[in-house]
Amino acid sequence: MSAANIELETVNVRVDDGAATIELNRPDALNAWNAQLGADLVAALRGATEDDAVRAVVLTGAGRAFSSGADLKDISGGDVTADGRPDVYKTLTERYHPVMRAVREMPKPVIAAVNGPAVGIGCSLALCSDLIIAAESAYFLLAFVNIGLVPDGGSSLFVPTRIGMARATELSMLGERLPATRALEWGLINRVVADESLHEETAALAARLAAGPTRSYAGTKRQLNSWLYSRMEEQLELEAGIQQEMAGSEDFVEGAMAFVEKRPARFSGS
Numbered sequence: 001m002s003a004a005n006i007e008l009e010t011v012n013v014r015v016d017d018g019a020a021t022i023e024l025n026r027p028d029a030l031n032a033w034n035a036q037l038g039a040d041l042v043a044a045l046r047g048a049t050e051d052d053a054v055r056a057v058v059l060t061g062a063g064r065a066f067s068s069g070a071d072l073k074d075i076s077g078g079d080v081t082a083d084g085r086p087d088v089y090k091t092l093t094e095r096y097h098p099v100m101r102a103v104r105e106m107p108k109p110v111i112a113a114v115n116g117p118a119v120g121i122g123c124s125l126a127l128c129s130d131l132i133i134a135a136e137s138a139y140f141l142l143a144f145v146n147i148g149l150v151p152d153g154g155s156s157l158f159v160p161t162r163i164g165m166a167r168a169t170e171l172s173m174l175g176e177r178l179p180a181t182r183a184l185e186w187g188l189i190n191r192v193v194a195d196e197s198l199h200e201e202t203a204a205l206a207a208r209l210a211a212g213p214t215r216s217y218a219g220t221k222r223q224l225n226s227w228l229y230s231r232m233e234e235q236l237e238l239e240a241g242i243q244q245e246m247a248g249s250e251d252f253v254e255g256a257m258a259f260v261e262k263r264p265a266r267f268s269g270s
Contacts, residue, residue: 006047008040012062013047018055018210019203020048027063032071033121038095045102056209057106058202059129060113061122069120069143072256081248089244092152096121097236100154103128104225104232107218109209113202114138114180114189124153127162130221132189133205134180135198140188145175147255148267149246152239154232161228163188 006013012023022044024031031037048054061067070091079087103110103125112118112129119141126132126140142151142159151159151172160168163186171178184192193201209217225232246252250270258265 002047002051002053006044008043010034010037011040011044013044015051015054016203017207018053019058019206020051020054020056021058021060021206022048023060023062024067025062027061027065029071030065030068030117031061031063031122032068033095034071034073035095037071038099042098042102045099045106049102049106049108055108055211055214056206057108057110058113058206059103059110059125060202061115063116065116065122066112066114066118066126066138067120067122068117069122072147072259081244083248085248087244088247089240092236092240092243096124096153097240099125100128100232100236104221104229107221108214109217109221111202111206111209113198114140115195115198117141119143121153124151124155124158127158127188128154131191131205133191133193133198133202134183134189135195136180136192137195138180139177140171140180140183141175141177142171143175145173146265147259148249148251148253148265149255150239150242152243154236154239156239157229157232157235159188 010026012025014021024037026032026037048057079090081087109131110129112126112132114126114132114134116138118126118138120143123140123142142155144151159171167186180189180192183189251267254267255265
């Protein structure tokens with residue numbers, strides 16, 4: 001099936017001159033991930049992989065955000081563990097990890113066009129891509145710590161491989177916004193452009209890649225994956241296990257309640 005013919009509920013797909021644009025389309029929720037978005041994103045990525053007419057892929061968000069991260073109203077899809085806590089291990093392994101694998105294993109270049117906030121798992125998705133171009137007003141945020149969780153979706157791998165231990169620790173433990181311009185200075189992303197130029201600049205880069213030597217790009221991606229991400233599966237599994245531990249903590253309960261109630265969290269360390 002042509003990638004352009006895929007009809008999905010929460011993701012828009014269009015193909016122009018060999019470049020497929022996959023747009024997260026829950027703008028009213030700032031493109032927060034729920035179960036449907038996860039399923040649709042995997043379907044779109046697999047469709048682009050299998051469509052020989054697609055030679056480059058763009059990931060972006062509808063509205064004013066790239067993605068605000070996991071939808072806390074649907075954080076476990078209703079699944080709970082034996083002790084009644086959200087089954088985030090299942091959510092990670094079934095909803096998020098297939099997306100990250102699809103991006104890294106796709107034998108075509110993937111561009112993240114970050115049009116606004118890229119938060120939590122949304123940040124992980126952007127950093128999973130091969131090239132990242134961001135609007136000046138965009139920012140990146142590993143918000144997990146702010147609700148008593150830890151980085152997931154591969155971000156404990158993607159961040160340090162891009163910018164090193166010191167800055168990865170800062171982003172992970174302090175949970176502060178990293179503006180696009182600073183992200184460029186740090187080497188986390190590739191380009192920053194004016195907000196009004198993002199679409200045009202992204203389209204030009206995608207067209208260049210779509211017209212380029214696809215097999216060469218695929219080979220380069222295999223090389224980089226082998227050197228930098230050969231333990232990706234092991235790290236994703238570790239993240240999911242530790243995140244399940246965090247979901248069983250009192251700090252997570254307090255962090256989630258504080259987020260919903262829009263107040264500072266009072267963490268106890270338990």
